[in-house]
Amino acid sequence: AQSVTQPDIHITVSEGASLELRCNYSYGATPYLFWYVQSPGQGLQLLLKYFSGDTLVQGIKGFEAEFKRSQSSFNLRKPSVHWSDAAEYFCAVVLTNDYKLSFGAGTTVTVRA
Amino acid sequence: SAVISQKPSRDICQRGTSLTIQCQVDSQVTMMFWYRQQPGQSLTLIATANQGSEATYESGFVIDKFPISRPNLTFSTLTVSNMSPEDSSIYLCSVEDDADSYNEQFFGPGTRLTVL
Numbered sequence: 729a730q731s732v733t734q735p736d737i738h739i740t741v742s743e744g745a746s747l748e749l750r751c752n753y754s755y756g757a758t759p760y761l762f763w764y765v766q767s768p769g770q771g772l773q774l775l776l777k778y779f780s781g782d783t784l785v786q787g788i789k790g791f792e793a794e795f796k797r798s799q800s801s802f803n804l805r806k807p808s809v810h811w812s813d814a815a816e817y818f819c820a821v822v823l824t825n826d827y828k829l830s831f832g833a834g835t836t837v838t839v840r841a
Numbered sequence: 842s843a844v845i846s847q848k849p850s851r852d853i854c855q856r857g858t859s860l861t862i863q864c865q866v867d868s869q870v871t872m873m874f875w876y877r878q879q880p881g882q883s884l885t886l887i888a889t890a891n892q893g894s895e896a897t898y899e900s901g902f903v904i905d906k907f908p909i910s911r912p913n914l915t916f917s918t919l920t921v922s923n924m925s926p927e928d929s930s931i932y933l934c935s936v937e938d939d940a941d942s943y944n945e946q947f948f949g950p951g952t953r954l955t956v957l
Contacts, residue, residue: 755944762945771933772884772948818883827872827937828899829946 732821735767739762741809742840749804749835751819759821761802762829763793766816775817778802789813814839843868845949853955854924861920862952864934869914872937874946875907879930887932890917900932924956 735751741747753759763775776787783795790839793804820834844867854860864873873890887907888896898941911917921928931953935946 764948771950774945774947778944788845816902828874828886828889829935830886835884 729829732815732819732830732832734819734835736835737833738831738836739774739839740838740840743811744808747804747806747809747813747837749817749819749837751802751832753802753819753821754798755800755821755823757824759823760799760830761793761795762816762820762822763787763791763802763804764820766818766834768815772793775804809837809839811839811841813837842948843870843938845868845934845936845947847932847952847953850950851953851955853957854886856925858924859920859922860954862932862934862954864919866916866936868938869922870938871935873917874908874912874918874937875917876880876933876935877930877953878933878951879906881953883934890908911957913935921954924954926956929954929956 731754732776734820740773753761761778764772765775769809770791775791778795779784785793791806795802816834816836820829822829846865848863871948875887877887877955878884886899887899890909890911892898892911892914906922908920931951933948933951935948937946
């Protein structure tokens, strides 16, 4: 079955430490890939996207993600986390012949001082 | 990028009533979508709102429960009908403004609905 999986429900990280959020997808073809962030009480903001080309994608707020076709993964990383990065992070995909976003379950990131 | 507003931002409603949520975009867009985010859950697509035709609903969602209007290219409404506590969710609209090829979706701030 087609799916987007975020294995980590909740991650706690110290301010200044690095962060990596995992995302795996299961589709017949490589979909378009996205990472969104939802801060408490806020809507969704796009961090970055991958359609094709360079497999290391730079996004806003210092985030980057790496597409690995062999592992069907699109993991999100940030070298040094700030307290304002505490939020819910969603991986999402769109099939290349469609417009409908499918979301993973989300990962809650808590940042401790 | 498109700027999207939603009204109301939140509401508390009684069981059995209906609520209409408005979504306004600052530019003309082809594709508009409605999502539901139940408490502590991810987002689930309810339907695609098409201008000039009926909305296209996803599995598990029906028009009688979630009627949608799309009178023009900048506006859409979602009605949550005959509400029950299980309808308590955040409802978000989104838009995709490139009809020729997918680019990205922009999301509104959401409407937080509580049904008592």
